[in-house]
Amino acid sequence: MNDLTVTRQTFDEVMVPVFSPAAFVPDRGVGSCVWDTQGRDYIDFASGIAVTALGHAHPELLKVLQEQGSKLWHIGNGYTNEPVLRLAKRLEDLTFADRAFFANSGAEANEAALKLARRVAFDRHGAEKYEIISFTQSFHGRTFFTVSVGGQPKYSEGFGPVPAGIVHLPYNDLEAAKKAISVKTCAVIVEPIQGEGGVIPADPAFLKGLREACDQQGALLIFDEVQTGVGRSGYFYAYQDTGVTPDILTTAKALGNGFPIGAMLTTNELAAYFKVGVHGTTYGGNPLGAAIAEKVVELISDPKLLEGVRTCSAALKAYLAKLNERFGLFTEVRGKGLLIGAELNDAYKGHAKDFVTAAGQHGVIMLMAGPDVLRFVPSLIMPEKDMNKGFARLTKAVESIVGAKAAAASH
Ligand SMILES: *Cc1c(COP(=O)(O)O)cnc(C)c1O
Secondary structure, three states: OOOOOOOHHHHHHHOOOOOOOOOOOEEEEEEOEEEEOOOOEEEEOOHHHHOOOOOEOOHHHHHHHHHHHOOOOOOOOOOOOHHHHHHHHHHHHHOOOOEEEEEOOHHHHHHHHHHHHHHHHHHHHOOOOOEEEEEOOOOOOOOHHHHHHOOOHHHHOOOOOOOOOEEEEOOOOHHHHHHHOOOOEEEEEEOOEEOOOOOEEOOHHHHHHHHHHHHHHOOEEEEEOOOOOOOOOOOOOHHHHOOOOOOEEEEOHHHHOOOOOEEEEEOHHHHOOOOOOOOOOOOOOOHHHHHHHHHHHHHHOOHHHHHHHHHHHHHHHHHHHHHHHHHOOEEEEEEEOOEEEEEEOOOOOOOHHHHHHHHHHOOEEOEEOOOOEEEEOOOOOOOHHHHHHHHHHHHHHHHHHHHHHHHHHOO
């Protein structure tokens, strides 16, 4: 046994305080259930942050982890390995892409995508075509380039001069985008559904318009599917239900079901601009992560599983509608598949965190997407009985908040 005693309090003593974790400390998980160090159980509607799409301790993933873990974890990119080649083939069979670059996270996948776009524009058109267009409230990761491209100033301010040539436009405003996309534009990066920004789906006409404007100006269209990808939307990638195909797609989060892995997918033509040595990574494409991701992709690309996501989506939306009828909480419930956001009305605006805290106290793990939106991103294979148990607990949590508010008003 380990003789180092640690508690939630230890976090405040030993960790760089960029996070403010919940009062309880999760200890183990199976499927959509998590237990904390005190033995209390929770229903998981968060999946990390849309990461554990096949739930916790999935037996087939455990088997791969153990098998590959006892064979070869890491060999470096001076060598290739069979798991990574199989993973690339699977992803390419499922998508528009012919080529994959593997990294360890969503931010790194986006970093690769943005660098590729800049390099393609530089080699094809020269040094003047470097402008990257992105959208307000978008989120693309926490590296310096990706926070600069992301549309949330609170994440990019205070770190010195940002890289030049980044323009932010309002999301879903096609007229603004059409005006801004020019010969100087090297790429447009967009989430098909903004996740962190509040679970906001793109209008199909907006994406179609971006595609046309990019084609007219020789700019690349990058879809950041780090959150929407790998089954989350009810399609393997969300773009597959939009009628618009990007030039570059980034994917991470659910790809490893918790094992850190990300990927940038693109065409033969564009991949050719990343010649030997132009970009790289130490861990990216390691056999352990790749073997796990290969199994994740195999399981989630099953049409029956994807159909199940769409069915569960309807059940979750119906529950939230009923909750809203009873308590009057939301202005809107939106999203696709199992990426659902419920926007709080004026009475509760700014208080999403209170709902997350109350949910935790009632045995539910859930998320917010900004201060005004409750976000639900459960496992894509959440059993119906766990979902219903979670709903019952969540209703109690909401009752406690609504009750406390009514009591405060009457004093
Ligand atoms: C989470 C997220 C990222 C960043 O991924 P990390 O693995 O945290 O680097 C990028 N883009 C989107 C849309 C995300 O949701």
